[in-house]
Amino acid sequence: MRFNAILFWLLSIFFGVLAVVYAGWSLLEANGINKGDAATSFNSGGSPGIEWVGVVGLSLGSILGAFLGFYLQRSYNAQGGELPEDRLDVNIDDGDPELGFFSPWSWWPIVLAGAAALGFLGVAVGFWIAFIGVGLFLVAITGWVYEYYRGYFAR
Numbered sequence: 001m002r003f004n005a006i007l008f009w010l011l012s013i014f015f016g017v018l019a020v021v022y023a024g025w026s027l028l029e030a031n032g033i034n035k036g037d038a039a040t041s042f043n044s045g046g047s048p049g050i051e052w053v054g055v056v057g058l059s060l061g062s063i064l065g066a067f068l069g070f071y072l073q074r075s076y077n078a079q080g081g082e083l084p085e086d087r088l089d090v091n092i093d094d095g096d097p098e099l100g101f102f103s104p105w106s107w108w109p110i111v112l113a114g115a116a117a118l119g120f121l122g123v124a125v126g127f128w129i130a131f132i133g134v135g136l137f138l139v140a141i142t143g144w145v146y147e148y149y150r151g152y153f154a155r
Contacts, residue, residue, distance in 0.1 A: 005072035012065030019058035108144035
């Protein structure tokens with residue numbers, strides 16, 4: 001996690017420097033070369049200036065990198081120890097946690113995917129199909145939640 005935080009801080013610095021360079025370059029291009037050319041008139045009034053879309057996009061990329069770097073740095077400082085990904089002397093199995101319990105024999109996720117497909121198809125083609133998708137979704141989610149309450153795998 002420490003390396004990820006450093007990576008996002010470097011990305012933030014890179015985008016910040018790139019935004020400044022882009023703003024300066026567009027200002028020099030608009031004021032120096034091809035003066036009066038329609039391709040360099042960036043403002044709606046026809047006068048050349050800074051191309052703001054690129055500057056704002058690069059600046060927001062820099063801010064996003066800073067947000068993520070700050071969050072990861074705070075998380076790394078608060079966890080109280082090194083993660084297995086940050087150490088050089090660990091095996092692959094050390095970073096393999098228990099993710100949860102999954103039913104490998106369950107067909108309900110496939111039925112849920114079909115219900116979602118019918119719902120999106122209903123929005124795109126005809127809204128009446130979405131009602132069928134909602135009904136199938138309710139049946140599928142109920143079946144998936146209660147699949148361990150009856151049958152071979154009841155508990």
